[in-house]
Amino acid sequence: MRHTLALGAALLGLAVVPLTGAAQSPHFEGKTVTIVVGFKAGGGYDRTARILARHLPKYLPGRPNVIVQNMPGANSITAANHVYAVAKPDGLTIGTFNRNLVLAQLTNVPGVKFDMTKFAWIGSAASETTILAIRSDLPYQSFDELRKSGKPVVIGATGPGANTYDFPLLLREFLGVNFKIVSGYSSSADIMLAIERKEADARAGSFTSLRPFIDRDLVRPVVRARASEPGIEQLPVDENLAPTPRARAIMALRSAPEVVGRPYVMTPGTPDAILKLVREAFAAALKDPELAAEAKKAKMELEYTSGEETLKILTEVLSQPKDIVEEFSKYIKFGE
C-alpha cells in the first residue's frame, strides 16, 4: 500500500515537473495546432499534411492536437494570405500551400499579399521532380531520338501553371521539340486515360504520380527536371540541354520550387522559441519510422528540407534579374 502511494506520488511529481518547467519555455499542452492546406481534401498536399498531423504531436512539448483545415482557392494564394496576415503569430497555425507561390510573387500576380521570405519557415516535407514520359509503344527510346525525329508528339496537359503544361512548353520553346500541347484535361489521371486510348502521346508530371504507370510499362520516362529521385538519375536534365544561358536560367527558375515541394510555414513574427520547437518537431516527425512506414504504404516520398535551406532557395528565385523574370513570365503563367 505504501509502495503504491509512493509510486503515485512519484508519478504525480513527474507529471508536475514538466508543467512547471513549461512556464518558461513554450509548450502546447491542451492546445490545438491547425495546419491550413491551400487545396481541397484528398490531393498530395492534403495527404502530406494529414500524415504529418498524425505524427507531429509526439514531438511537440505538451502533445497538442494537430488538425488539418482545407482552405482551397486561387491556387492556394487565399490560404497563404490567410496564414501571412490573418492568423496570429502564436505557433498554433501552420500553413502548407502550392510550391509555385514563390513564382506568383516573382511575376507579380494580383492578389498576392505575402512576401515568401518573411514567413516563419519550418521547412519542406518533400521534394518533387517533374519528368516527361512518352507512351511505351512509340519508337523513341530516348529524348534525343524524340527531339531529332521532328514528328509531332501530342502532349496531354491540364492547363497553364501546372507542370503538365509548363515543362513541355519550355522544352518546345527552347529545344525546338515538336510538341503539340493539348490542354484542358481535368486531371492528370484523365491524361493517363487519354494516353491509354492513344489520344495523347505523352505527359509531363511529378515522378511520384507517373511511377505506377511507368512500372506498368504504359509510359517510359525520357527527360527530367533538376531534382532527382532514385530510379531516374540517368535521365537527361532539361536545363543541361538548354542552348543558351538565358534558356537555362528560365528552365532552372521553373524547377527551383520543386526542391521545396511541400512547403511548411508559420505566420511572420512567430517567436523564435516557438519556431525552433516546431522546426525540431517537424524534422523529427519526418524521420519518424512509423511515419516513414505509413508514407511508404501510401506511395508518398517524404523528404525533409530545413527551413533555412528552403528560405535560401526562395531568396535565390526572388533575386533573379529583371529581364529574366520578364522573359519567364512570357512563357509561364501562375496557375493550378
Add this chain to the structure above:
Amino acid sequence: MIEALFEGLLLVLQWKAFAFMLLGVVLGFWVGLLPGLGGVTTLALMLPFIYAMTPIEGFAFLLGMHSVVATTGDITSVLFGIPGEGTTAATILDGHSMAKKGEAGRALGAALASSLVGALVGAIALAVAIPVVRPLVLSFGSPELFMVAIVGIAFIASLSAQGGRGMLRGFLAGGLGLMVATVGQDPQAGIARYTFDSLYLWSGLDLVPILIGIFAIPEVIDLVLRGTSIAGDVPKGRLNQGALEGVRDTFRHFGLTLRCSLIGTFIGIMPGLGGAVAQWLAYGHAAQSARTAEERAGFGKGDVRGVLGPGAANNSKEGGALIPTVAFGVPGSSSMAILLGGFFLLGLVPGPDMLTTHLTVTFSMVWTIVLANIITVVACFLFLNHLARLTVVRGALLIPVILVLVFVGSYTANNNYGDLLLMLFFGAVGYLMVAGGWPRAPFVLGLVLGKIVENNLYISVARYEAEWLTRPIVLVLAALAVAVMFYPLLQARRSAARGG
C-alpha cells in the same frame, strides 16, 4: 469468375469486414443527411483509419460509407429542399414539391427504393462489365465525351416549359448556366474570366453553395411567406402509408427506373463527367416520359417520376465509377480519386491485375455496394414515416434549423466566407427565377456541363482538327442529341393529334 463472385461475397461476410462496413454505413448515413459535408471530404478524412485494415476490411469500410451518402442525401433534398449532397439536387424539384403536397413519405419511399434499384443495377453492371471494360472505356475519347455533354444540353428541351416562350426561357437559363461555369482561370491560355480581380472567383465557383442557394433559399422564403408547415394544410392521414406507395411507384415505373439506372452507370463509367451530371441527365430523361402536355407541366410540381430518375442514377453511378478506377487506376470521380489512395494504402495497385489476380477483391467491392445499400434502405424504411412527419411541423420551428443547415452546408465545402455570399446571391437568383417562371433545371444542367463541354471541345479540335466530327460514336451521339431535342416537339404534336 463465378467462383470469384462467391468468394468475394464470403469475404465481405466475415464478421470483421462486415462490422467495418456497418460502421461505414452509419457514418455515410449522417454525411449524406448533412448538406455541404460531402462524401468526398469524408472519404479523405477516413483514409488514415484504414492503415491497420486488410484490403477487404478497408474497402468494406470506405465503400460502405461512400455508397450510402447519395441515398441519404436524397432525404434532405426531399424533406427540406436543401441538397444533402451536390449530387442529390435534382431530387428536390419533384421530391420537395411532393413533400409540400403532403406526400413526403411517398417521395422518400420512391427515392429510397429507386436508390436501391440503382445501386443494384450499378453493381451488376460493374460485375458484368469486367470482361469488356477496357475497350468500352477506351472507345470514349474527348470528342465522344463532348458529344455526351451535348446530348445532356439537348435535354434542356425536355426540362423547359412547352411552347416557344418556354423553350426560349429554358435555353436562356441553360446558356446562363454555361456562362457561370466559365468563371475562373481558363485551362487553355490561363486567362482569368469574369473574376473582376477577385481571388475568390479565380478558381471558379463551387457547385455546392450555388445549388444550396438556388434551391433552398426560394423554399425558405416560400415557407416564411406561407406561414404554415412544409406540407401546408394537407390532411395528416396520408403521410403514414406514403413510404410503401413510393415503393409501389418504383415498380409501376420500373422501366424508367431501370433506364435511369443505366444512364447513371454509363455516366459513372466515363471518367471526367462527374456525379452531378448523372442525376440531371436522368431527370431530363424522366421528364421525357410524360405522355401528355398536362403530365409535362406536372414535372417540377411533384411528379414521382422526377424522384425516381435521379434517385436511381445517383446510386448506380457509384458502381460505374469504380470501373475505370479498378481497371485503369484512373479515377472516374473525385471520390474515386481518394479511393485510389486507399488502394495504395492497402497495398493494391489498381489496373488490369484487379480484373485477374485480385478479381475476388473487386467482387468484394461489388458486394459491399449491394449490401450497404440494402441495409441502409431497410433501416431507413423503419423510420421513414417519422421523418415524413417533419413536413407537418410548424414552419416557424423548422426555419431556424433549415437556415443553419443552409449556412453551414455552404460554408463547410471550402471553409470560405465567400461561399456564403455566393449562396445568398444564387438564392436571390433562384427566387427571381421561381417568381418569374424561369426553369432552374436547365440552368443547373448548363452549369454542371459547362467545363466538360468547353474542355472536351477544345481538346477534340486541338488534337483531331475537324476529323473528330466523323468518328462513328460522335455521329451516333449527334443523332441522339437531335432526337432528344426534338422529342418534346414530336410529343406535343402527337398529344395534340390525339386530343383533336
